[in-house]
Amino acid sequence: MGGDHxxxxxxxGCALALDLxxxxxxxFLLHGDRALIEAELANLPAxxxxxxxxxxxxxxSGDEKAAVALxxxxxxxxxxxxxxxxxxxxxxxxxxxxTGALMAISKLILRMAGGLDRPAIVASWPTLRGVTAxxxxxxxxxxxxxxxxxxxxxxxxxxxxxxxxxxxxxxTVGLLNVGSEEMKGHQEVRDANQVLRDAKxxxxxxxxxxxxxxxxxxxxxxxxxxxTGNVALKTGEGMARFFAATIRxxxxxxxxxxxxxxxxxxxxxxxRARLDPxxxxxxxxxxxxxxxxxxxxxxDARGFANAVLVAANLAASDYAAEIARNLxxxxxxxxxxDAEASAET
Amino acid sequence: MGGDHxxxxxxxGCALALDLxxxxxxxFLLHGDRALIEAELANLPAxxxxxxxxxxxxxxSGDEKAAVALxxxxxxxxxxxxxxxxxxxxxxxxxxxxTGALMAISKLILRMAGGLDRPAIVASWPTLRGVTAxxxxxxxxxxxxxxxxxxxxxxxxxxxxxxxxxxxxxxTVGLLNVGSEEMKGHQEVRDANQVLRDAKxxxxxxxxxxxxxxxxxxxxxxxxxxxTGNVALKTGEGMARFFAATIRxxxxxxxxxxxxxxxxxxxxxxxRARLDPxxxxxxxxxxxxxxxxxxxxxxDARGFANAVLVAANLAASDYAAEIARNLxxxxxxxxxxDAEASAET
Numbered sequence: 192m193g194g195d196h197x198x199x200x201x202x203x204g205c206a207l208a209l210d211l212x213x214x215x216x217x218x219f220l221l222h223g224d225r226a227l228i229e230a231e232l233a234n235l236p237a238x239x240x241x242x243x244x245x246x247x248x249x250x251x252s253g254d255e256k257a258a259v260a261l262x263x264x265x266x267x268x269x270x271x272x273x274x275x276x277x278x279x280x281x282x283x284x285x286x287x288x289x290t291g292a293l294m295a296i297s298k299l300i301l302r303m304a305g306g307l308d309r310p311a312i313v314a315s316w317p318t319l320r321g322v323t324a325x326x327x328x329x330x331x332x333x334x335x336x337x338x339x340x341x342x343x344x345x346x347x348x349x350x351x352x353x354x355x356x357x358x359x360x361x362x363t364v365g366l367l368n369v370g371s372e373e374m375k376g377h378q379e380v381r382d383a384n385q386v387l388r389d390a391k392x393x394x395x396x397x398x399x400x401x402x403x404x405x406x407x408x409x410x411x412x413x414x415x416x417x418x419t420g421n422v423a424l425k426t427g428e429g430m431a432r433f434f435a436a437t438i439r440x441x442x443x444x445x446x447x448x449x450x451x452x453x454x455x456x457x458x459x460x461x462x463r464a465r466l467d468p469x470x471x472x473x474x475x476x477x478x479x480x481x482x483x484x485x486x487x488x489x490x491d492a493r494g495f496a497n498a499v500l501v502a503a504n505l506a507a508s509d510y511a512a513e514i515a516r517n518l519x520x521x522x523x524x525x526x527x528x529d530a531e532a533s534a535e536t
Numbered sequence: 537m538g539g540d541h542x543x544x545x546x547x548x549g550c551a552l553a554l555d556l557x558x559x560x561x562x563x564f565l566l567h568g569d570r571a572l573i574e575a576e577l578a579n580l581p582a583x584x585x586x587x588x589x590x591x592x593x594x595x596x597s598g599d600e601k602a603a604v605a606l607x608x609x610x611x612x613x614x615x616x617x618x619x620x621x622x623x624x625x626x627x628x629x630x631x632x633x634x635t636g637a638l639m640a641i642s643k644l645i646l647r648m649a650g651g652l653d654r655p656a657i658v659a660s661w662p663t664l665r666g667v668t669a670x671x672x673x674x675x676x677x678x679x680x681x682x683x684x685x686x687x688x689x690x691x692x693x694x695x696x697x698x699x700x701x702x703x704x705x706x707x708t709v710g711l712l713n714v715g716s717e718e719m720k721g722h723q724e725v726r727d728a729n730q731v732l733r734d735a736k737x738x739x740x741x742x743x744x745x746x747x748x749x750x751x752x753x754x755x756x757x758x759x760x761x762x763x764t765g766n767v768a769l770k771t772g773e774g775m776a777r778f779f780a781a782t783i784r785x786x787x788x789x790x791x792x793x794x795x796x797x798x799x800x801x802x803x804x805x806x807x808r809a810r811l812d813p814x815x816x817x818x819x820x821x822x823x824x825x826x827x828x829x830x831x832x833x834x835x836d837a838r839g840f841a842n843a844v845l846v847a848a849n850l851a852a853s854d855y856a857a858e859i860a861r862n863l864x865x866x867x868x869x870x871x872x873x874d875a876e877a878s879a880e881t
Contacts, residue, residue, distance in 0.1 A: 319778055329714055332722060369674055369766040377677060377763060402770025406778035418722060419767050421714040422760075425747025426768045430775035433664055433751035437810065465782065 192223040192250045192268040194287025194488045194495070201287060202231035204486075204495025206238040211496060212503060220245055220281050222268040247271055251292050253488065260292035261299060269293060273300045276481040283482035283502035285473075287495060290485055294330060294476060301481040304511065305518050310476040311342050311417070312485065313349055314424050315501075317465050318408030324350045324362075325405060326477065327417040328424045334416035336382035339366065343387055344517040345477040346412040347394050352508030353475075353501055354411070361393070362411035365400030367419060375399070383414075390524045392517050473498030475505055478514075482506040537568035537595045537613040539632025539833045539840070546632060547576035549831075549840025551583040556841060557848060565590055565626050567613040592616055596637050598833065605637030606644060614638060618645045621826040628827035628847035630818075632840060635830055639675060639821060646826040649856065650863050655821040656687050656762070657830065658694055659769050660846075662810050663753030669695045669707075670750060671822065672762040673769045679761035681727035684711065688732055689862040690822040691757040692739050697853030698820075698846055699756070706738070707756035710745030712764060720744070728759075735869045737862050818843035820850055823859075827851040 194200055198221075205219050218241045221228050225246040232239045249267040251260045264270045269288045275281040277300050286293050294310055303309070311327035326346045331338060343364050350362040366384055368376040375381075376399070387396045397410050402423060405413055415423070443449055472494035476483045482505045486498035539545055543566075550564050563586045566573050570591040577584045594612040596605045609615045614633045620626040622645050631638050639655055648654070656672035671691045676683060688709050695707040711729055713721040720726075721744070732741045742755050750758055750768060760768070788794055817839035821828045827850045831843035 319781055332714065332720070367767060369677065369763055375677070402767040402772075403774035403777070405771055406774035415767075418714055419764055422712060422747040422764050423767055423771045426750055426771045427747075427775055429748035429751035430772055430779075432748070434775075434779055436664055 203492035207496035208499035257291035283506035320408030329421040339383035365410035367415035473501035548837035552841035553844035602636035628851035665753030674766040684728035710755035712760035818846035
C-alpha cells in the first residue's frame with residue numbers, strides 16, 4: 192500500500208521483478224487491501240500464479256511519526272510485511288512506505304543482528320565504474336568509531352551480495368574524510384580508520400577517500416555517518432537536477448545545438464537518469480535479522496522492481512553470515528585488547 | 537609565485553582583471569622573483585603602468601606543512617603579500633599557493649576580526665539561480681553552534697559584497713541539515729538554528745536546507761561545518777567530472793547522437809565548466825582583519841583574474857563593517873541573556 196502510487200506501482204513492479212528473475216523460485220506475499228490488489232493482479236497471470244494476498248485494512252500514512260506508527264501500526268500492511276519475515280513466511284520485505292515507521296517497526300520485530308546498534312541505510316550510487324555503496328545515508332546522525340566500523344562490515348557484505356561482478360574478489364572499502372592524511376578529520380573517523388587498519392577483518396580496506404571519490408567510483412563501499420552521507424546523497428541529487436535543467440537551457444541556446452540536442456535526445460535522457468544517485472532504487476536497512484528494503488516513495492514500477500531484486504539477491508546471499516563472521520572477529524579483538532589492557536595494570 | 541604555473545598565470549590573470557575593472561583605481565603589488573615577473577610584464581603595458589614588483593627569493597612550496605611555513609616562511613612571497621595588507625600597502629591579497637600556509641600566516645599577521653575564532657573558507661557554488669555561497673568548506677572540521685552562527689554572519693556579508701545583484705536586498709541564509717523538521721540533525725545545528733531565529737541579527741534567515749538545495753540555489757548562503765561542507769563541495773566536483781565523462785560516452789553511442797554532439801559541442805563545453813563548483817575560482821578566507829583570497833592552484837589566467845575580482849570587490853565593500861555590526865549584536869544579546877540568567881538566580 193506504500194509509496195505515492197500504492198498497489199498500482201507495487202504490483203506492476205513485482206510482475207517486472209518476476210520477469211527479471213527467471214529460474215529463481217520466487218513467490219510474492221502482498222499485504223494490504225485485497226480488492227485493490229486483486230484488481231491489479233487480474234491482468235498479470237504469471238505474477239498471480241505465484242502471489243498470495245494477505246488482507247488488511249490498516250495503512251500507516253507517509254507522514255505518521257515513527258513513535259506513533261510503533262504504537263498504532265500493529266496489523267498494518269507495513270507491519271505485517273515485516274512480521275511475515277519473523278514468522279518465516281517471507282525471506283525479505285520491500286516497502287515504498289514511511290521510512291521512519293519501517294525502520295522502527297523492523298527494529299522492533301526483527302531486532303538487530305548480534306551486537307549491532309541501529310540499522311544503517313545504504314544508497315547504491317551510480318558512478319563512473321558502476322555502482323558504489325554509500326552508508327549510512329540518514330539513519331544515524333551521530334556515529335562513533337564503532338558504528339563506522341560496523342558500517343564498513345555491513346556495507347562490504349551488502350556489496351558482495353548485491354553488486355559484485357566477481358564474488359571471489361572482495362569489495363574495496365573507503366572511509367569518507369576531508370583529506371587522505373592520517374591526521375585529518377573528526378576523531379571518530381580517525382579512530383575508525385585505526386581499527387579498520389589494525390583489526391584483521393575480512394575487508395579490503397583502502398583508507399580515507401574524499402567526496403569526489405563517490406561519483407568517481409574509486410572504491411566499492413564508502414563509509415560515513417548518516418549526517419554527512421545524507422548531505423552527500425542529496426547534494427548529488429541536486430547536481431543531477433541542475434545538470435538536467437542546464438542541459439535543456441544550453442541546448443536551446445542556438446539553432447545548431449537545438450538540432451544537435453534533438454538528435455542526441457535519446458542518449459541525453461538515458462544519461463540524466465544514470466547521473467541521479469536516487470535513480471538506483473532499493474535502499475536496504477542493514478544490520479537487522481532479516482532483509483528489509485526501502486523503495487523510494489516516488490518510484491515507478493521499474494524502480495520498485497529494482498528494489499525487489501535487491502531484496503531477493505540480499506535474502507538469497509551469504510550476507511548475514513558474512514556480517515556475523517566479521518562481527519565475531521571484532522568482538523574477539525576487543526576481548527583480546529581488553530585482556531591485554533588489564534594484564535598491563 | 538604560487539599555483540601550478542607561477543608568475544605566467546598570476547601576471548596574465550592580473551592583466552585580465554585590470555581589463556575587467558575599468559574605472560576602478562586599482563594597482564598591483566607583485567611579490568616574488570623580479571626577473572620572472574618583469575619578463576611576464578614586458579608585453580602587458582597597461583598592467584606594467586599600475587604594477588610594482590616587490591622582490592623576494594623565498595617561496596613556500598605547495599607541500600610545506602603550515603607549522604613549518606609559519607616558522608620559516610617570513611619574507612616569502614606569500615608572507616609579504618599578506619604583510620603588505622597589515623602595512624597598509626595593499627587592500628587585499630590573492631594567492632594561488634599553499635592553502636594551509638596562507639591560512640596560518642594570514643591569521644598570524646592579520647589576526648581575526650572581533651572575537652572570531654578561525655577563518656572560514658567560502659566556496660561560490662554555481663547553481664540553477666546563479667551562485668550560492670557555501671561555508672565552511674574545510675577550514676574548521678568540528679564546529680560548535682557559535683561558529684555556525686558566525687559563518688552565517690560572515691557568509692551573508694560576503695554574499696552582499698561579491699555576488700548580490702541588488703545590494704538593497706539582504707541575502708537569504710540557510711543552515712545545512714538532513715531534514716527540515718526542527719528535531720532533526722546534530723545538536724550544534726539545532727542550537728545554531730535557535731540563535732539565528734531568535735537573535736535579532738540583520739540576516740534573512742530561512743531555516744534548515746538540505747543537500748539538494750545547494751545546486752538548486754534555494755538560498756544565497758548555506759552554512760555548515762567544514763567537514764560536511766568539504767564533502768559536499770568535493771561530491772559536487774565528482775558529479776561534474778562524472779557528468780563530463782558520461783556525456784562523452786553516451787554521445788558517441790550512436791551515429792545520430794555523434795552528429796548531435798558535434799553540433800551541440802559548444803553548448804556542452806560551456807555547460808561542463810558551469811556545473812563544476814570548483815570552476816568559480818576565488819575562495820576568500822573570511823573572518824580576518826583584511827581581505828585574503830585563495831585562488832585554486834590549478835587555475836588558469838581567467839580563473840586567477842576571477843579571484844582578483846573577488847578580492848577587489850570584497851576590499852572595496854562594506855563587508856568588514858557589516859560583520860562587525862552583527863557580531864556586536866550577538867555579543868549584546870549574550871550579555872543580555874547572561875544578565876537575565878543571573879537576575880533569575
